[in-house]
Amino acid sequence: MHPSFQKKYTQLEKHRQTYTAQVRALSPDQQQKPPGEGQWSAAQLYYHLWKVENTVLQAIEANLASGRTHKPVSFNTRYRSFLLNLALALPFKFKVPKMIGDMPPNVSVAEVEEKWQATSQQWQQFLEKFPEHLQQKEIFKHPRAGLLTMNQTLQFLLEHAAHHKLQMQKLVTA
Template sequence: MDTAGVFNSIQITTDAYRKRLGAVTPAKFHLNPADGGWSYAEVYAHIFDLSILSLEAIERCLTGEAKQRKTPFITRAILYFGAFPPAMKFKVPKQFESRVRKISSAEAAALIAEFEHKLQPYAEKLKTAAPERKIAHPRLGYLNALQWLRFIEIHLKHHLKQLNRIDKQDNFTSLRP
């Protein structure tokens, strides 16, 4: 896994989120697609909140709280190919459901900035990461620091595709809180 390449990909993807945020109207930002999916606001709250939590998992891998465990084969495949299998559908883990909420565009911009600020020190820290030190992911099993970074990249790209699907829909509803 090329750490510099993953960092670069994360930066490019984060820039795409920032550009999209500047292009969507505040009214549309809060509207839910008619199919019942998340609004832009909910996607931004989810993706950057959990990306920051993933950075905390990386920190725990680096500081000694980690355990020596195996990473499941399906997880290694996801990390290798850089995408979730198309047939796999994930729901937000129960412990994170309450964190998905509608935020303002300004809050989304602040979350992006916070994520980027917290990500920066890991460019150097990850150079000494021990691959056997892992922290549990709620769905994917145990990940080491580099795997957590790769997960952040894949997760960011996954939800950017979700925003592309939202963009293509004409029907929105504001009925969901």
Template sequence: MTKAATLHQLDRLDQELSALFSELECYDDTRLNHRPSDGGWTVLQVLHHLILAETASLGYVRKKLSFNPILDKAGAKAAWRLFVVDFYFRMPTKFKAPKGVDRSALPDESDFESTRKQWETQRKALRHYLSHLPEERFDRELYKHPFAGKMTLRQMLKFFGMHIKRHQKQINRVLKEAAV
């Protein structure tokens, strides 16, 4: 796991985010704030959840590195943890969001443009931070997923991609319902 490979993963993630924004920009804020009949999250609440998850992840990494810890080199266990996350995300089962990224942390209503800008700002901060880390940090178990455990920074970014894909299904379902 190298810095270059991690930044390449971030490039792919940014492309996926750009595609999501392109898909959503044709909808008005009323539709994006539509509360589904099952009482679930609106599309914009889903986006805020994803932003908060990424923000909290970066915050964890920053805090972890602030005291210069000794970090284990990543290996098969970290790869297994990411596999487990991927496996669970592919299941149709709903999961309770961790505190801080759950419904209580989400705005009741928001607008697409400010949400997009917030996420783009978060991604720029993430890119800046990762770009300035020394190479030797990238093969270490530095990120801690709330359920699966320790992973590398590249695996953290892969989790972000999986997380967006999982919620994409929810976004599509809410948009479809809002059209009726």
């Protein structure tokens, strides 16, 4: 695995483990209870974090399997990635992209934990085999930021996980 991928994958794995420990520490009722109308419960937030990582991986795999030509990284790619990560660093709510799908009303934490563990292993295997000639190519189309490289995509996933950190902490301490 490329060293920059390894570092980011390790950080993603730490986020996953932290979120898992936080949700598991709650009672089943606490896991499912949203803090207010139209807000997510801890279990739903946990589901969302897994769903994003899983959907991104599936999209990249489909893109690579399509045989399309991938453009090299450009200034615009770097700029869009910067703006995306900046937006995620701010304390704003964003509408979930349609590609993520609807939020189920009740979420099995044990099921999500199992799925997220599997997705994490799939990410590791994928990154270990990721072709070196594609490292500076645009391979993931973010619904708002457009095309990103693999490194930028991993950074987006890290920023996304960090974006929800305070939200989960509030749910855990409520």
